Amino acid sequence: MKKSLLILALSTLTLQATFADWVVIQKATADGQTQEVSIKIKGDKTRMDVGQQMSMVSDATTNTMMMLMHSQKVMMKLDADSMKGVMALAGGVLGADKPAAKPVATGQMEKIGEHNCEIYTWSGQLGTGKFWVAKDFPHFQELNAAQDKMMKAMGNPAAALAPQASDFPGMVIKSDMQMMGKSNVSELVSVKEEPVDDTAFALPKDYQEMKMPGKP
Numbered sequence: 001m002k003k004s005l006l007i008l009a010l011s012t013l014t015l016q017a018t019f020a021d022w023v024v025i026q027k028a029t030a031d032g033q034t035q036e037v038s039i040k041i042k043g044d045k046t047r048m049d050v051g052q053q054m055s056m057v058s059d060a061t062t063n064t065m066m067m068l069m070h071s072q073k074v075m076m077k078l079d080a081d082s083m084k085g086v087m088a089l090a091g092g093v094l095g096a097d098k099p100a101a102k103p104v105a106t107g108q109m110e111k112i113g114e115h116n117c118e119i120y121t122w123s124g125q126l127g128t129g130k131f132w133v134a135k136d137f138p139h140f141q142e143l144n145a146a147q148d149k150m151m152k153a154m155g156n157p158a159a160a161l162a163p164q165a166s167d168f169p170g171m172v173i174k175s176d177m178q179m180m181g182k183s184n185v186s187e188l189v190s191v192k193e194e195p196v197d198d199t200a201f202a203l204p205k206d207y208q209e210m211k212m213p214g215k216p
Contacts, residue, residue: 104121117132129177
């Protein structure tokens with residue numbers, strides 16, 4: 001379950017946001033279950049809540065990300081150093097020793113909601129993906145820039161899990177990822193530019209911090 005939530009979180013990161021204050025709402029479906037994903041952005045800080053189960057709080061200034069598991073009341077630090085153990089345990093399966101695959105434009109167009117989208121496909125070490133991209137989406141460059149900042153905060157270990165936001169010439173309105181035999185579908189519901197309070201990025205004081213696994 002934890003692995004599915006993490007994969008879901010990473011696969012939905014392609015829909016994130018910017019230099020101003022923004023609130024992004026997505027609908028994400030994994031393992032047949034649909035949850036709301038709420039993303040709050042304030043400058044270099046981002047918070048993503050996956051339903052009521054997991055949150056990821058990142059700070060691009062310090063290049064750190066904290067993953068919060070709410071039912072267990074634990075948090076885990078993800079950064080370039082702490083991810084070294086994970087990469088070692090994965091044995092390169094995540095593609096750390098290979099160039100990141102790029103999405104490919106198909107030339108096919110499809111309308112998702114009110115957005116005219118071009119379909120892109122992608123194939124990586126752990127799966128494949130299909131993306132519906134709106135090239136005329138307002139502020140998509142800023143929105144995509146925040147996604148790349150969040151990936152940088154954790155040392156970008158997900159390069160083989162999903163394309164980078166900057167790989168797309170627009171906003172990803174919908175994505176369909178097939179990873180490790182599981183389907184993860186995310187669809188953009190709304191994007192609003194509105195004030196986000198600093199308290200949204202405060203870490204809970206009653207959560208116990210867990211360490212990432214080290215090298216075997």
